Amino acid sequence: MSESKRLAGEKAIEFVEDGMVVGVGTGSTVAFFIDALGRIRDRIAGAVSSSEQSTERLHRHGIEVLDLNAAGPLPLYVDGADECDPHRRLIKGGGAALTREKIIAQASTRFVCIIDPAKQVDVLGRFPLPIEVIPMARSLVAREVLARTGGQPVWREGVVTDNGNWVLDVHGLRIVDPVALEAELNQIPGVVAVGLFARRPADVVIVGGEPPLVLR
C-alpha cells in the first residue's frame, strides 16, 4: 500500500509548474509528495501547509512555508483522502487536518488528490466521517448528528487538532447525497468543518499503481 502511495505522490509532481506556490495537504501519501517536492525545491516559490506535521516536513526539505493570507489564491493543492467516489468527492480528516485542508482546497484553482487504490469506493461512508468540533459543543453535535443522520458519532478522545478543537468520527453512514449531507452538518452550531469534500471535490485524482491512474 505504501508503494502505491509513493507512486501517486511522485506522479503529482507533474502538476507542479515553475514559480508556483503549492498548497500541501497532510498524511502518509502527501509525505511522498513533499519528499518529491524537496527534490525540485529550487523551482517553486514556496508552499502553503495544511498542518504542523506537513510544515515540519516541508521545512526539513528547505521549502519555505507561506501564510495563506499573504499567498492569496493558489494554482495547485495536492492532498490525500480517506475515501474517494467516482465523482471525485472525498472523505478526509483521518489525520485530523480536515479544516485547514478544506480552507486550502477552497483557495486553490486545481485540487489534485493522491490515493492508493483501497481508497476508491462507489458510495462514501465506509470510512467513519470526521467532524471537527468546538470542544464545548461535542455532546450537542453528537446528539444532532445522530438525530439527523442515524450515524453513530464517536469522540476521537485524546486528539486535539492544530486549531485546538476535537474530532467526532461518524460511523455507519451510507452517503448517497454528499452535497446535501455536507450542507446539513455544516449548519449545526459547534461544527467547525465536516470531512466531506463534496461541494468542492477534487479536480484530478491520481490512483497509485504501475502506472498511476489519472482520473479527471
Ligand SMILES: O=C[C@H](O)[C@H](O)[C@H](O)COP(=O)(O)O
Ligand atoms: O486529516 C488527514 C487527511 O485528510 C489525510 O489526507 C487523509 O487522512 C489521508 O491520509 P493518508 O494519506 O495517510 O492515508
